[in-house]
Amino acid sequence: MNCTEAQRLLHAYIDNELDVAHTLEVERHLETCAVCLENYQEYQALRDAMRDDALYFTAPAKLQKSVQAALRERSRTPLLARATSWRGPGVAAAACLIAVALAVLLTGLWRTTSTVPPGGAGAGIQQQVFNNHMRSLMADHLVDIRSSNPDVIKPWFKGKLDYSPYIYNLAPAGYSLVGGRLDYLDNRAVAAIVYKYQGHIVNFFLWPSQQNSAPITISSAQGYHLANWEEEKMNCWAISDLKQSELQRFATLQRDWS
Numbered sequence: 001m002n003c004t005e006a007q008r009l010l011h012a013y014i015d016n017e018l019d020v021a022h023t024l025e026v027e028r029h030l031e032t033c034a035v036c037l038e039n040y041q042e043y044q045a046l047r048d049a050m051r052d053d054a055l056y057f058t059a060p061a062k063l064q065k066s067v068q069a070a071l072r073e074r075s076r077t078p079l080l081a082r083a084t085s086w087r088g089p090g091v092a093a094a095a096c097l098i099a100v101a102l103a104v105l106l107t108g109l110w111r112t113t114s115t116v117p118p119g120g121a122g123a124g125i126q127q128q129v130f131n132n133h134m135r136s137l138m139a140d141h142l143v144d145i146r147s148s149n150p151d152v153i154k155p156w157f158k159g160k161l162d163y164s165p166y167i168y169n170l171a172p173a174g175y176s177l178v179g180g181r182l183d184y185l186d187n188r189a190v191a192a193i194v195y196k197y198q199g200h201i202v203n204f205f206l207w208p209s210q211q212n213s214a215p216i217t218i219s220s221a222q223g224y225h226l227a228n229w230e231e232e233k234m235n236c237w238a239i240s241d242l243k244q245s246e247l248q249r250f251a252t253l254q255r256d257w258s
Helices: 003-014 020-032 034-050 061-076 079-085 091-113 124-138 150-156 244-256
Strands: 176-185 188-197 200-208 213-221 224-231 234-240
Touching: 003 020, 003 034, 020 034, 020 176, 124 176, 124 188, 124 200, 124 224, 124 234, 150 176, 176 200, 188 244, 200 244, 213 244, 224 244, 234 244
Parallel strands: none
Antiparallel strands: 176 188, 188 200, 200 234, 213 224, 224 234
């Protein structure tokens, strides 16, 4: 990969939007090219700065109430009176004032009510898991190898990963095996094992960890639930739009399978 190609892919790389092959190519280039690495660090610093709370202004409660009262009053004004008022010389100034007030108000409301995918800037793996799950659903790239047989899927990863993922047949419990694919998390290639439960897709990611085990923790974002645990020195993440109890059961089955 040359510098021109790397520069073209940098923004997608920072946003975790590249496939595994392109991600690895960009990373290898950044290891050897100081110029592109400096550009990457500048983009990352700008991205982090834009997330700083100092860039946001929350509208004071008094201003929010004032704007809302003005809007309610305006909604009660007869249509004919409103149409006539637009002919006045102060229309432009009044319109600008209302637009500014609404912008400030909406900024405050967005700041306090918007739903953020898990982790935000402080939990990168959680965010990556969420992004990779959504990308697999929208990009029609759910699996690289489609099979319901673990003995078919597991050998496919040989030579593509530096570890061997464990793959269980959970069909007796209702979680049918769909297949597997290569994905990219935590700055490395990882295995993604795909299951389906009553029409709902479950993405199960696992890669080596330093810890031998850790309990299951559940989080949620935008209608999806995420389960994270560690077992057999593997870092495990599962994500789906299943009910929390159903994803919890999936994680427990994976952890306790023997």
